[in-house]
Amino acid sequence: MQRYFVEPEQLNEEGVVLTGDDAHHAVRVMRMESGDEFIVSDGQTRAALAVIRGVTAGRVEAGIQTWLPMSGEPLWSVTIAQSLPKGDKMELVIQKGTEIGAVAFVPFESDRMIVQYDGKKEAKRLERWRKIAKEAAEQAHRSRIPAVEPVMTWRKLMSSIAMYDLVLFCYEKEGGAGGAGLRDAILAYRERSGLTQIDNKELKVLLIVGPEGGFTEREAAEAEAAGAVIVGLGKRILRTETAAMVGLACIMYESGEMGGV
CATH class of the missing domain: 3.40.1280.10 (SPOUT methyltransferase, trefoil knot domain)
Incomplete structure (x- = not known):
């Protein structure tokens, strides 16, 4: 599943917004649309499974489906x-x-x-x-x-x-x-x-x-x-x-x- 890193202020309990290169990649490269899921992380303390609510030019809005553990890092x-x-x-x-x-x-x-x-x-x-x-x-x-x-x-x-x-x-x-x-x-x-x-x-x-x-x-x-x-x-x-x-x-x-x- 596709993963994106965002700034901490972009990710909260309400959801996440992808902009810039991330939004372009999600829409133009991955061909994502409403209902599709991706993993998002602030690169610090939070990671979540997100589901897309809406797509507009240069912007992808998604809700949080579930919070995920911060795994994938070596000891x-x-x-x-x-x-x-x-x-x-x-x-x-x-x-x-x-x-x-x-x-x-x-x-x-x-x-x-x-x-x-x-x-x-x-x-x-x-x-x-x-x-x-x-x-x-x-x-x-x-x-x-x-x-x-x-x-x-x-x-x-x-x-x-x-x-x-x-x-x-x-x-x-x-x-x-x-x-x-x-x-x-x-x-x-x-x-x-x-x-x-x-x-x-x-x-x-x-x-x-x-x-x-x-x-x-x-x-x-x-x-x-x-x-x-x-x-x-x-x-x-x-x-x-x-x-x-x-x-x-x-x-x-x-x-x-x-x-x-």
């Missing part, structure tokens, strides 16, 4: 910090990362990034990224839209590490024989914290992924000094957008998101 809150990749790769990271379960995305600048960051285009690009996150969250039936933060400097990213329970820094030099893997880091964290797979709990995790050229040794050293755990993602060299998805999927599996915990 571990994983933020992907992605060094700015070239082309539309950031859009892919946001779209697929939202589907898999990331709660936020932090694009940042690093030494070897290929793309030339243009602050003048920041607002327009950020708007597009957030729209992609919204559409992906609707498609995946998420309860919340992941946050997409403005581009961050390396220094600011390093200073934010203390906000998380576990920070995983993906570094290709850890992928060879004897290197520490992502799963090793999670298991070590469980042991340190006394967290078993049966007795799970909410965690704030930051996954840091480098650009096409990878991280420098200086960046790896600074990240480790700030509290990050240096990890590899296997023996193969992954594209930057692939690394983000593989790392996130592995974290979701280890958290019990895929079952078995």
